[in-house]
Amino acid sequence: MKRVNVLGAALSFAALVVAPALAATQLTGAGSSFVNPFFSKAFYEYSAAHSDVTVNYQPIGSGGGIQQFTQRTVDFGASDVPMNADEIKRLPASAVQVPIALGGVAVTYNLPSFIKGGLKLTRETLADIYLGKIAKWNDPRLTKINPGAELPDAPIIVVHRSDGSGTTYIFTDFLSHVSGEWKSKVGTGKSVEWPAPSAVGGKGNDGVAGAVRQTSGSIGYVELAYVHENKMTQAQLQNAAGRFGFCTGRGVAAAAATKLNLTPTDFSIVDTKGETAWPIAGYTWAFMYREYQKPEEKSRAKMVRDVLEWTATSGQRIAGTLDYVPLPESVQEIAKKSLSEIKV
Amino acid sequence: MQSESHEQLHLRRSRISDRWFMAGVYGATGLFVAIVAGLFVELYAGSSSSIHAFGFKFLTSSHWNPVTNQFGALPMIYGTVVSSLIAIVLAGFVGVFGAAYLVEFAPRAVARPLAFLIELLAAVPSVIFGLWGLFILAPVLRAYVEPFLQAKFGFLPIFQGFIFGSSLFTAGIVLAIMIVPTVSAITRDVIAAVAREHREASMALGATRWETMARVILPGATTGIFGACVLALGRALGETIATTMVIGNKPAIAASLFQPAYTLASVIANEFTEATSDLYVSALIELGLLLFVVSLAVNGIARVLTWTVLRPAKAR
Amino acid sequence: MPAPYQFPYLVGGAETLARPASEPRPPSKMATDGLNVFYGQFHAIKHVTLSLPDRRVSALIGPSGCGKSTFLRALNRMHDLTPEARVEGSVTLDGTDIYGPGIDPVEVRHRIGMVFQRANPFPKSIFENVVFGPKVHGERRHRELIEICERSLVKAALWDEVKDRLNSSALGLSGGQQQRLCIARQLAVEPEVILMDEPASALDPLATAKIEDLIFALRRDYAVVIVTHSMQQAARVSDLTSFFLLGEMIETGPTAEVFTHPTDRRTEDYITGRFG
Numbered sequence: 001m002k003r004v005n006v007l008g009a010a011l012s013f014a015a016l017v018v019a020p021a022l023a024a025t026q027l028t029g030a031g032s033s034f035v036n037p038f039f040s041k042a043f044y045e046y047s048a049a050h051s052d053v054t055v056n057y058q059p060i061g062s063g064g065g066i067q068q069f070t071q072r073t074v075d076f077g078a079s080d081v082p083m084n085a086d087e088i089k090r091l092p093a094s095a096v097q098v099p100i101a102l103g104g105v106a107v108t109y110n111l112p113s114f115i116k117g118g119l120k121l122t123r124e125t126l127a128d129i130y131l132g133k134i135a136k137w138n139d140p141r142l143t144k145i146n147p148g149a150e151l152p153d154a155p156i157i158v159v160h161r162s163d164g165s166g167t168t169y170i171f172t173d174f175l176s177h178v179s180g181e182w183k184s185k186v187g188t189g190k191s192v193e194w195p196a197p198s199a200v201g202g203k204g205n206d207g208v209a210g211a212v213r214q215t216s217g218s219i220g221y222v223e224l225a226y227v228h229e230n231k232m233t234q235a236q237l238q239n240a241a242g243r244f245g246f247c248t249g250r251g252v253a254a255a256a257a258t259k260l261n262l263t264p265t266d267f268s269i270v271d272t273k274g275e276t277a278w279p280i281a282g283y284t285w286a287f288m289y290r291e292y293q294k295p296e297e298k299s300r301a302k303m304v305r306d307v308l309e310w311t312a313t314s315g316q317r318i319a320g321t322l323d324y325v326p327l328p329e330s331v332q333e334i335a336k337k338s339l340s341e342i343k344v
Numbered sequence: 345m346q347s348e349s350h351e352q353l354h355l356r357r358s359r360i361s362d363r364w365f366m367a368g369v370y371g372a373t374g375l376f377v378a379i380v381a382g383l384f385v386e387l388y389a390g391s392s393s394s395i396h397a398f399g400f401k402f403l404t405s406s407h408w409n410p411v412t413n414q415f416g417a418l419p420m421i422y423g424t425v426v427s428s429l430i431a432i433v434l435a436g437f438v439g440v441f442g443a444a445y446l447v448e449f450a451p452r453a454v455a456r457p458l459a460f461l462i463e464l465l466a467a468v469p470s471v472i473f474g475l476w477g478l479f480i481l482a483p484v485l486r487a488y489v490e491p492f493l494q495a496k497f498g499f500l501p502i503f504q505g506f507i508f509g510s511s512l513f514t515a516g517i518v519l520a521i522m523i524v525p526t527v528s529a530i531t532r533d534v535i536a537a538v539a540r541e542h543r544e545a546s547m548a549l550g551a552t553r554w555e556t557m558a559r560v561i562l563p564g565a566t567t568g569i570f571g572a573c574v575l576a577l578g579r580a581l582g583e584t585i586a587t588t589m590v591i592g593n594k595p596a597i598a599a600s601l602f603q604p605a606y607t608l609a610s611v612i613a614n615e616f617t618e619a620t621s622d623l624y625v626s627a628l629i630e631l632g633l634l635l636f637v638v639s640l641a642v643n644g645i646a647r648v649l650t651w652t653v654l655r656p657a658k659a660r
Numbered sequence: 661m662p663a664p665y666q667f668p669y670l671v672g673g674a675e676t677l678a679r680p681a682s683e684p685r686p687p688s689k690m691a692t693d694g695l696n697v698f699y700g701q702f703h704a705i706k707h708v709t710l711s712l713p714d715r716r717v718s719a720l721i722g723p724s725g726c727g728k729s730t731f732l733r734a735l736n737r738m739h740d741l742t743p744e745a746r747v748e749g750s751v752t753l754d755g756t757d758i759y760g761p762g763i764d765p766v767e768v769r770h771r772i773g774m775v776f777q778r779a780n781p782f783p784k785s786i787f788e789n790v791v792f793g794p795k796v797h798g799e800r801r802h803r804e805l806i807e808i809c810e811r812s813l814v815k816a817a818l819w820d821e822v823k824d825r826l827n828s829s830a831l832g833l834s835g836g837q838q839q840r841l842c843i844a845r846q847l848a849v850e851p852e853v854i855l856m857d858e859p860a861s862a863l864d865p866l867a868t869a870k871i872e873d874l875i876f877a878l879r880r881d882y883a884v885v886i887v888t889h890s891m892q893q894a895a896r897v898s899d900l901t902s903f904f905l906l907g908e909m910i911e912t913g914p915t916a917e918v919f920t921h922p923t924d925r926r927t928e929d930y931i932t933g934r935f936g
């Protein structure tokens with residue numbers, strides 16, 4: 001009798017020790033490195049509130065994320081661009097894609113003399129600069145929109161991301177929208193063939209920022225968060241409504257708010273018509289499969305769905321603190337609705 | 345009788361162990377060959393759709409366009425070879441003379457710490473070299489060194505044109521610094537191995553230390569130094585992250601070293617994670633195959649050079 | 661009870677090289693005064709004072725490790741190349757201290773040449789080996805170099821054996837030929853003193869005989885100092901012999917005297933093979 005008690009005590013003690021470790025299920029995701037800072041903080045907070053779940057996210061790049069998701073080696077994937085028809089065709093089953101984060105791409109430059117109010121660019125001049133058609137800073141088309149600014153007789157060094165990135169995708173998507181020539185000659189992609197003779201590629205946001213900071217006469221594009229963190233000089237860009245402005249969270253949110261019918265196949269929010277919209281912005285998407293069969297899979301999928309739903313809604317408050325732009329209410333609704341289609 | 349059988353036993357045992365040793369040697373060699381062959385086959389298989397789509401044009405085209413799925417590797421081959429050549433010329437020069445100085449001329453109190461420092465460079469991760477190159481070296485080159493070269497030697501096409509911070513030149517110098525330890529460490533050993541008696545013979549004939557170095561020690565060490573350079577060159581050819589950070593990542597061939605360029609390894613590092621279409625991935629793998637082939641070719645050429653140029657020189 | 665000792669090398673006149681009986685003693689070419697050499701803490705040469713005459717062969721003998729090579733290397737500042745070695749006292753060449761201030765050790769070695777125990781030709785052609793020194797010292801004219809090469813090889817008694825293959829590698833020569841090549845190489849820079857550290861120790865008797873003839877011939881033009889382990893050799897080729905023991909010079913004098921009437925007991929023991 002006594003012996004049984006001892007055994008029972010030992011067992012319950014073991015249970016106590018093991019319980020937390022056993023109970024926390026580790027979910028894994030992979031993909032976009034752009035969302036990683038946001039995901040890390042969001043998932044950390046989520047685990048703090050839900051002790052039964054931890055999330056391990058690997059920022060291996062959107063391409064890698066899609067690949068791992070396709071091979072079902074992760075519970076969810078994330079990409080700065082939704083999967084295209086080709087990629088969807090390769091999936092073993094139907095998937096759901098939801099917008100999970102929102103970001104803007106700012107234009108930064110480096111000129112020897114300070115320009116009050118910042119350099120002003122129209123959409124066309126930005127495209128022509130990146131096409132190499134405007135090759136010098138004192139080009140009449142630039143001096144015209146920057147009266148009073150001291151623009152040197154120096155070549156414009158065009159800096160771009162050398163690594164494949166969603167940022168480049170959004171930026172080239174914008175250029176394709178505003179310039180027919182860009183669209184036909186270069187196109188939209190995570191990596192493109194940069195036409196400007198003075199183009200230089202930097203690896204990552206740091207690489208672009210570093211090149212711009214060190215090269216007098218250069219222009220580049222980086223994520224909004226990066227501009228803020230590094231106090232970089234921003235250019236003003238004219239939007240479709242004709243207003244000049246800087247890239248700000250509010251401008252990006254305004255751009256996002258103009259697109260109410262957001263879907264994974266119609267997702268572009270560049271060059272939108274909103275009065276205060278910043279024209280270079282885009283979503284990061286998370287994806288999981290639509291149906292799960294085995295009971296064990298189902299319970300996991302339910303946890304993943306809950307995490308993603310929380311991240312796309314309540315978690316967005318964290319996005320703001322990290323210089324991401326919180327998803328507008330309407331988009332949060334879209335995400336929620338898409339997630340609810342998942343059968344678990 | 346007993347002792348005789350003992351002896352026989354002993355002999356046989358040693359023969360068996362010989363056999364084991366030989367088996368081990370052949371096994372290791374075979375494994376090594378198999379790994380290299382396997383790597384080649386794997387790369388070839390992975391790049392088959394790209395090879396099929398572009399054929400020989402992959403080597404001659406300068407267009408690298410992931411949007412239209414048109415891929416050509418010529419600028420990357422050029423960038424890889426030229427950046428490594430710059431590196432090996434600089435590192436060879438500095439490494440060999442540095443080693444000569446350390447072994448033969450530097451006072452011991454200087455030689456030891458200096459040698460240690462140089463070899464420490466080999467332990468620094470490449471990303472550190474990349475950061476250093478991007479944020480410290482490139483601005484200095486851009487502001488002082490490159491304008492100076494342009495002013496003095498601007499008539500040479502290689503020093504003409506606009507000065508970018510990120511360029512073939514910057515990459516070459518960063519790579520040179522990275523491979524100097526390899527050159528200098530091996531050269532030091534090789535120089536030290538040149539028999540002390542040759543050194544003494546030369547000095548006894550009234551040669552100075554420099555004359556001894558230039559006429560006896562270095563000529564006697566050429567093969568070894570050459571080997572060191574080939575090894576270092578291998579590292580330069582394959583270096584990825586540091587190059588990527590400072591070369592400017594531009595798939596174009598320019599006459600000027602001050603222009604940005606691209607290397608095979610850098611493209612792979614930059615684009616592999618975000619490549620999704622099959623042809624795109626395949627083209628990237630073909631770049632890997634090319635890097636493999638370029639490295640083999642460079643090694644092969646180096647070997648042939650050792651045979652044809654250095655051997656007869658030694659006997660002459 | 662040891663049998664009364666006889667000096668086999670000196671009795672058979674045929675074995676000794678002919679030498680005029682009583683030359684006037686020539687002036688000293690080199691001299692050391694209170695020479696000390698240290699390797700770190702180790703005192704390898706202790707207060708050696710010795711005079712080395714011009715146009716004569718001086719032999720240094722003594723058991724292994726007694727400091728013969730160390731002494732020899734002090735004579736042309738070869739110790740400069742060994743960081744742990746330190747030389748004290750004076751070594752003079754024609755009365756000038758070669759360790760004195762303002763003396764260029766390279767010039768010292770130019771005037772005082774050295775032939776080593778092991779033949780050490782450079783991995784170059786025979787021709788390049790011989791003209792190495794003249795080239796280093798600035799001789800560029802090819803005709804002149806060819807002449808020097810022939811002259812030196814003739815003097816070194818090697819010319820006939822190699823004249824048809826001057827451009828082939830020196831490493832293809834036999835050991836004895838290599839050593840004579842090294843001597844030719846040394847002669848090509850026209851030194852005033854030639855130091856030889858056991859030049860024939862690795863050679864067979866025939867090659868040794870050739871080297872010995874050569875050494876003997878060299879005394880016409882040079883001051884020669886030779887380290888040897890062979891009593892026969894010392895007796896045959898040298899005019900003067902100095903006996904070293906544990907870093908000290910025990911005895912020095914005309915070779916015949918040292919071998920027949922050693923003044924020091926230890927010299928006699930060594931020469932008669934009773935120790936070392």
Ligand SMILES: Nc1ncnc2c1ncn2[C@@H]1O[C@H](COP(=O)(O)OP(=O)(O)OP(=O)(O)O)[C@@H](O)[C@H]1O
Pocket residue numbers: 699702704722723724725726727728729730731742744
């Ligand atoms: N570089 C050195 N560092 C320290 N000790 C040395 C060095 N060279 C020689 N010695 C020591 O100095 C002593 C004399 O050496 P040395 O070579 O002059 O002898 P040796 O008379 O030439 O002998 P051998 O007949 O064997 O050539 C020896 O005890 C030797 O161990």
Ligand SMILES: [Mg+2]
Pocket residue numbers: 728729730857
């Ligand atoms: Mg010796």
